[in-house]
Amino acid sequence: MLLGIDVGGTYTDAALYEAGKILKTSKFPTRPDNLQTSLINAITSLLSAGEAAGKTLQRIVIGTTVVTNLLATGRELPTALILMPGHSLPPGSYRICPHQYFISGMVDFRGRVVEEIEESELDDCLGWLKKNGFTRIAIAGKFSNRNPVQELEAARYIQNALPGATLVLSHQISARLNFPRRAVTAYYTAMVKQPWADFSTALQQALDQLNIQCEVHILKADGGTLPLAAMLDAPCETIFSGPAASVMGALALHPQSGNAVVVDVGGTTSDLALIVGSQPLYASRGAVINDQPTQIDAFSVNSVPLGGDSLIETENGLPVIRPYRQGAAVCFGGSALTLTDIMNVRYTLQLGDAAASARAVKTFSDGAGLLPETLCCQIEQQAVDQLEKQIHHMMRLWETEPAYKVWEVVHRQPFTIQKLIGIGAGAPLVLPQLAKRLGVPLEMSPYAPSANAVGAALVRLTLRVTLHADTATKKYTLSPPTVTDTLPRSQMQLEQVKEMAARHLKELCTAQQINLPEETFAFYLTEQFNVISGWGEDSGRIFDVGVQIPPGFIEDFTGVIE
């Protein structure tokens, strides 16, 4: 039996699954001041339900907003960021955080040190750290993932003087190029590392007390999981787990999606995601935190401020849908007209107190000088327009993603939607009309309102290994964790480099006690270039290889029986 929990801003959704059947789902209001209690309540409530009797719990997967809240609510966690940007963009172009400190030192794209760090600068930096009492420190240098020696040097110096400080180095964040994103991610990681560790410990203790012995996994932004202990090093990957859970839930409930649009209609917002060839699309610039792109892989999900509880008002005499809610729908006890009420009347959905919806619609339309039918039509039109516009925008973005190879340009296909997949409690309200407008079939599962929790329960571990090998410098960088070392041999072919990466991925799996067949390993990057210096060809090659366990479901999953 698998248990999936998605802690959202307003609600916590949970689902119990076994052998193709969803045994039970539940919904609780989230207690933002005590997420741990929300989680434990959800777990105990489901486990004590009749449907769970006599079954063994194998795994709990949790999507939590702990880190998202820490980063967004601005809880005071002052963190210092030490930057080694070398000599190109002016220092003023780095505006990552209020506590930045620049030091010299520069590594180039081949991992060669071209400028040493001045020890006097490290001294001054330490003075600044001590004076401000920083205990959370991130260090980021350009091309540190090609050669981390300077980040390590600065870290050693600082850790010796401040043994209690939390230090995060950007080369450990990601082996991918993009120094500003890596620095941002390192900064946020340093900020939330300890609070996340505290939450993680408390959660484990609470589960121990309940005598829950099974594996506990955390859901990441890329739609995969990692065991609780493994998340300690990368707490920022737990952000945006809500959209990840929803998208994976949609894929679990609707296998063979082809090219599809997933729309998750909630109370105040609708989240849209593109599925290309049954695979979810990643955000090309990484997740964005506080307007800054990061190195965190997240699904590309766009939000439209439109949901079941969206308030209906008039503006300049015309009915409009507001991008916010005032309260519940009238049919569920609220006092102001919402989108739910409009659709309830228009399509006789029989939601809650349908008569109350009808009365509210009549009152509003009389006030606006419109026939009730006209009001409903106009509002429906606006809602569908908004969603359609966003979908076209997302398709266009996908079609114009930059490409760097002739093959990619020649083979780029326009995105044609094959179906619409609806999830979330508000899906039946507007999605049938949207599907009609787009001219595609709509698929909605009876489990649509709990798709996120179902998704959380069923997803498997994801892991990405990157290997950069340079046979001319005889060095390689392998990640995670980021390690640079000397190559085992001076002559290497692409197949051998791929093998090296795959072997590392296998080792990581074994360490996590994950038994996945090697068929699941997918190479998402294989590049090789001859090294040249000046004119002519040196005997050397640069390889960039990436192999991953892509987002997917646990091994035995073959679909949900309705």
Next chain:
Amino acid sequence: MRKTRNASGQTGILFFPAFDWAITPSHPEREERLLYTRDQIFEEGMMDLPQIKEYFPQMADVKDIARVHFHVPDIAHRITDAHRIAAGSAILLGDEVMRGKIRNGFSIVRPPGHHTMTVVHGNRGFCDLNNEAVMIEYLRKTYGIRRVAIVDTDVHHGDGTQDIFWHDPDVLFISFHQDGRTLYPGTGFTSECGGPMAWGRTLNIPLQPLTTDTGILYVLENLVLPLLEAFQPELVINSAGQDNHYTDPLSNMGFSAHGYAKLNDMLKPDIAVLEGGYSVQTALPYVNMALIMAMAGIDYSYLVEPGPPAPKKEPPGNMDYLKGLVEQLKSAYFRHEEKTALTLEECRRVNRHFGRMSKRIFYDTDYINESQERTLRICPDCPGWQSFHSTAEEAYGTIANIYAVSIPLYACENCRAEAYEDYERACKESARNYDFIYLQDKAKDVYKRFECEKREETQL
């Protein structure tokens, strides 16, 4: 100060390293050329900056290519997808600038093109297709603009671009390059000033080896900028080669990344298109950063390439040489009207309205020797139509013999009629002398090829 076309907006970047295309596996013009540039640009996070807008490449249409070149035997034999993408990318950025969607654009693409001339029998100087020329003729046709200035800052003389616009008084072609006596292609002297009706609209600036930032910027400030002011082009293109760098292995100049940034900053081109540059590790990543920063208006004063610094002092006597050169070229520019008036008068006097020139062209990459006779119809009302008789030979004998007729974009009706007549007469009467006869009507987008042996005409 010249007013740029668009005062505000983002800088469009199209980065297309064509990582899966090369001339041959060991040629310097190959995939890895932009590898470290890619690493540098990505690591710097340039594409995330708000001032930058990154584009997806597009392919040029065959008509866009036929509008500029005569590829022998045809475009399909000489042009690959990579070429069409390189040219198409320049066109895309040109479109965006003309429509005001971006302030300016930098097309960082491979392969380069400025050594490709009007007639193309094979690869020359690593080029098969002149990206800038294709972009310019597309933009002139599509947007009805007329006057364009090309500043070729590649260390090699842009002989291809010079050839294409030789007879066009509406295109001001200025080339900075290392003196032809010391470097490929061995041309680009001050005496090469343009055809009889475009005299003074081609200006060659042969630089002595080891000229530094100071010398080059002196010429830019005292010659190029004032002449651009006088010419008032509707577009300024920087044919941006990066082999002027002091570490370039194929040449001997003394330019630095900072110098490149300053040149671009002062020139303010609407579009920059990458040409050559083979110092893959020590120059390209930093020069490309410098160019992007200058185009986007980002402070580049902190940019320094690692390694030994650029030379600071000009070679002895160089500043005097450059001062003299500037005066000479300025004078050539301002004699344009005088020279064209003399030409027209001479034509009237002898009642002959054609100018002829012949040359030999060597294709270094493909080892082809071409002999070419080019005729210009001298017309008081328009740039005039042209014809080319071209024979290409390889070591073992002649490989192609062609006749081509070209009608410029702004041709007058008389010239157009004459040109069509000439083409048709050639097809009827002289077909046995040639393998192929071509017609290129830029204004009407009519591109014909007559295959003489089969007596078959095809039209694009």
